[in-house]
Amino acid sequence: MTLNLATLLEDSARRHPDRDAVVLGADRLTYAQVDAAANQVANLLAGRGVGAGDKVALSCPNLPWFPVLYYGILKAGATVVPLNVLLKGREIAYHLADAQAKAYFCFEGTADLPMGAEGHAGFQQAADCEHLFLVTADPAAASPIDGVPTLGQALAGLPTSFDTARTGETDTAVILYTSGTTGQPKGAELTHANLVFNALTCNRLFGSLPTSHDRHLITLPLFHSFGSSVQLNAGFAIGSTLVLMPRFIPEQAVELLLAERITFFAGVPTMYWGLLGALADGVDVAEIARNLRVAVSGGASLPVEITKRFKKAFGVQILEGYGLSETSPVATFSDPERDPRPGSIGVPIWGVQVKLIDLDGNTVDGVDEVGEIAIRGHNIMKGYHRRPEATAEVMRDGWFRTGDLARRDADGFYYIVDRAKDMIIRGGFNVYPREIEEVLLTHPAVSLAAVVGVPHDSHGEEVKAFVIRSEGAQIGERELISWCQDTMAAYKYPRLIEFVTSLPMTATGKILKRELAGR
Structure with missing residues (x-):
């Protein structure tokens, strides 16, 4: 059986050639234009000998070039390796070498984020990567790096038609690198079938139909699995219009929600917190609410208090899902046939099984009993690229062990308790940071909180809240600690509180707890 993820773009270009596919400010590209440009990219790669089985790295923020390059690489039969735009030269060199990339597309960046210079430095250290193309904001601009062609130069005059490669459903379409919090980043190999199934299943869950015309606001980075699957692939599958934001700025996001009549928003919890904080006087919240149809959260646990505040402001219930890069990513989601349950990550999606296990791999069946989430189904990666031992560590009889702790209620809804590695053991008692954060957010003086464990001589770890x-x-500090003492069990409440004006976050908006733990 042949299957290519680029079919999602090609089908929508056939059905909706004149519909806006991507929007960035005043720039708008139709589906026909995106497909034609992607065909040029495929012709470029084929002309350089890049094709089936080859890996092509991509460093690009949320710009129209991202989907053009992403699907162009797939059309050529190659594998896309999206890279975090914040990587430095040394880190880029590692990813290029580890992925065995044959070609590399890199955006030139800005003065504040010199992606082109870092990408060039990484490329020079990756001896086996043969081609570097610099993506410039102005396609007609000359290359700022001697000897490195721009994408505009490379595409000039190339045909806008291409016979898409016949890839197999189990061929690797994308390699997504994990964040590397526990060692060197590993590349999760996702197949064409993994990603097509995930996109189509997402649309089924969201009630998104080919006959509808959703307008997505893309604040999630497209190099990350959440943005690429839930919005890029799922959105392109039904001809949605994607309004791009290269960087999430809450006030600008609120303006775009209104101006572009956004019907679909997806984000991590800190983005929802940011939107709520940006609702200044004069913002027509009622008009935003009239258009907004779907709000999806993932990537980290969403505090129930933020869910309540968002629904009160916009009249939309945030739907939570759960997954990882290794699961394409969506594995569970709010049940579309039952009322959402705030705080729950929902139930397994179609074609996917989920269970909870103990440290020995035995199934945990008890209601509300805590266990590690294990997943099996069409969404599970082929494995970690060139890392059979690392793959074997997380796979057992087809079940992927996530490292995340959860409980299941009597109706089969799952609730994240915490990351196994984030759990605090204070004086022999297990303390789950998420629970403490949820309680802190109910205090009117608390806007956002992050809880970590810090070393303690007698207790092993102490609970600290930022x-x-x-x-x-x-x-x-004393007043808030006293309130916590009255609200939580003695072994749980934070003895240490540090007030901050901001929290360190990843490029995807997740709070970097490992940095906080080191303070």
Whole structure:
């Protein structure tokens, strides 16, 4: 059986050639234009000897060039290797070498984020990577790096038609690198079938139909699995219009929600927190709410308090899902046939099985009993690229062990308790940071909180909370600790509280707890 993920673009270009596919400011590209440009990219790669089985790396923020390059690489029969735009030269060299990339597309960047210079430095250290193309904001611009062709130069005059490669459903379409929090980043190999099934299943869950015309606001980075599967692939599958934001700025996001009549928003919890904080006087929240049809959260646990505040403001229930790069990514989601349950990551999606296991791999069956999430189904990666031992560590009889702890209620809904590695053991008691964060957010003076464990001589670990105060709040450390003491069990409440104005975050908006733990 042949299957190519680029079919999602090609089908929509056939059905909706004149519909806007991507929007960035005043720039708008139709589906026909995106497909034609992707065909030029495929012709470029084929002309350089890049094809079936080859890996092509891509460093690009949320710009129209991202989908053009992404699907162009797939059309050529090659594998896309999206890279985090914040990587430095040394890190880029590692990814190029580890993925065995034959070609590399890199955006030139800005003065604040010199991606082109870092990409060139990484390329020079990767002896086996043969081709580097610099993506410039102005396709007609000359290359700022001597000897490195721009994408505009390379595509000039190439045909806008291409006979898409016949790839197999189990061929690797994309290699997504894990964040590397526990060692060197590993590349999860996702097949064409993995990603096509995930995109089509997402649309089924969201109630998104080919006859509808959703307008997505893309604030999630497209190099990450959440943005690429849930919005790029799923959106392109039904001819949605994707409004791109290269960088999430809450006030600008609110303006775009209104101006572009956005019907679909997806984000990590900190983005929802940011949107709520950007609702200044004069914002027509009612008009935003009239258009907004779907709000999806993933990537980290969404505090129930933020869910409540968002629904009150916009009249939309945020739907939570769960997954990892290794699971394409969506594995569970709110049940479309039952009322959403705030705080729950939902139930397994179609074609996917989920169970909870103990440290020995035995199934945990008890209601509300905590266990590690294990997943089996069409969404599970082929394995880690060139790492059979690492693959064997997480795979057992087809079940992928996630490292995340959860409980299941009597109706089969799952609830994340915490990452196994984030759990705090204080004096022999297990403390789950997410639970403490949820309680802290119910205090009117607390805008956002992150809880970590820090070393302690007698308890092993102590509970510490980093807190951003609500605007105008004057609460002090002792007062908030006292409130926590009255609200939580003695072994749980944070003895240490540090007030901050911001929290360190990844490029995808997740809070970097390992940095906080080192303070």
